[in-house]
Amino acid sequence: MQAIDPVAPASPEALGQRLFGATVAALDLFAVHLGDRLGYYRALAEGGPATATELAERTGTAERYAREWLEQQAVTGILGCDNPEAAAGDRRFRLPAGYEAVLVDPDSPTAAAPMAQIVAGCVKPLPQILAAFRSGGGVPYEEYGDDLAEGQAGTTRPQFRHQLGQEWLPAMTDVHARLLAEPLARVADIGMGLGWSSIAIATAYPKVRVDGFDLDEASVAAARANATAAGVADRVAFQVRDAGDPDLAGRYDLALAIECIHDMPNPVAVLGAMRRLVGAGGTVLIVDEKVADRFVAPGDDVERYMYGFSVLHCLPVGMTEQPSAATGTVIRESTMRRYAAEAGFAAVETLPIAHDFFRFYRMTG
Numbered sequence: 001m002q003a004i005d006p007v008a009p010a011s012p013e014a015l016g017q018r019l020f021g022a023t024v025a026a027l028d029l030f031a032v033h034l035g036d037r038l039g040y041y042r043a044l045a046e047g048g049p050a051t052a053t054e055l056a057e058r059t060g061t062a063e064r065y066a067r068e069w070l071e072q073q074a075v076t077g078i079l080g081c082d083n084p085e086a087a088a089g090d091r092r093f094r095l096p097a098g099y100e101a102v103l104v105d106p107d108s109p110t111a112a113a114p115m116a117q118i119v120a121g122c123v124k125p126l127p128q129i130l131a132a133f134r135s136g137g138g139v140p141y142e143e144y145g146d147d148l149a150e151g152q153a154g155t156t157r158p159q160f161r162h163q164l165g166q167e168w169l170p171a172m173t174d175v176h177a178r179l180l181a182e183p184l185a186r187v188a189d190i191g192m193g194l195g196w197s198s199i200a201i202a203t204a205y206p207k208v209r210v211d212g213f214d215l216d217e218a219s220v221a222a223a224r225a226n227a228t229a230a231g232v233a234d235r236v237a238f239q240v241r242d243a244g245d246p247d248l249a250g251r252y253d254l255a256l257a258i259e260c261i262h263d264m265p266n267p268v269a270v271l272g273a274m275r276r277l278v279g280a281g282g283t284v285l286i287v288d289e290k291v292a293d294r295f296v297a298p299g300d301d302v303e304r305y306m307y308g309f310s311v312l313h314c315l316p317v318g319m320t321e322q323p324s325a326a327t328g329t330v331i332r333e334s335t336m337r338r339y340a341a342e343a344g345f346a347a348v349e350t351l352p353i354a355h356d357f358f359r360f361y362r363m364t365g
Contacts, residue, residue, distance in 0.1 A: 033116035049094035114154025121148025122312040138320030153194035165204020191260035195223025202232040244273035256285040262331040265321035271343035290359040
């Protein structure tokens, strides 16, 4: 990931054009969110091309709204229209070949509909975010609603299914071997959200027992349902429980936390609890944001993406409890290493795993 070299500010006219383009893109994104949540894309993928009346009948929605959405999607170039010259009620719209992987299949490596959902979740509590900026307080995670939780889970679910047990954990060869061996290995998954990381571990390692911990009751309930549907509920358990509970110390061969340490008001305490979970000689794996080593302005698209989420979600959530480390999404490697040292880890290794958005830290006590 390379940062953009500093450049002179754009002209006012160019900035105006940029913001107009961003407005069009934002409107596209929210229209994608509607199509995803209303089942429009799936109906087109499974039932084939449709008129507005047919799509409305398939999805139980109103024809006039379905027609406006179909036309918007065709105008913006996501859907195809086979007969644009026809009367409005006779026009047939189709999902282009291959687009179901992006807009319908939740396990596809190219799935992108969850990105629209997570952005919708980020802006849900805008009044509370504005108030937090003025007061210095925070916005509780629960205020962001289902779209944030489901969108975040949806963006990482394909990676967990295709990479967690196939690339990320095997990068630690000794840990990989332990997870495959007898006696039964135990894994603690901290801040597991809707549980897809725990499910992926249990699927990749048939002998492993995974305990997922999260403080959000709605996420834990959804994770339990997901584990049951995936057929791994006999080896995966989810709990609303603080992983710092002394009764859990030393029980696990591996503890991991994926893309959540930067959200924690007290990341050092969480890392210290994870160190105690695995005990002497155990391994902690932290997967978090891969941002630039230093602040550069302007930055590249990844840096812009991370700062955007930090402003709208991660920093406000992390500021809910005081005092707070107030890390935000942009957690640089030096910051993570400092947190690890303060938590008592003797060694931190950055694993050589190629990824555009994540950096992988192996920590040992």
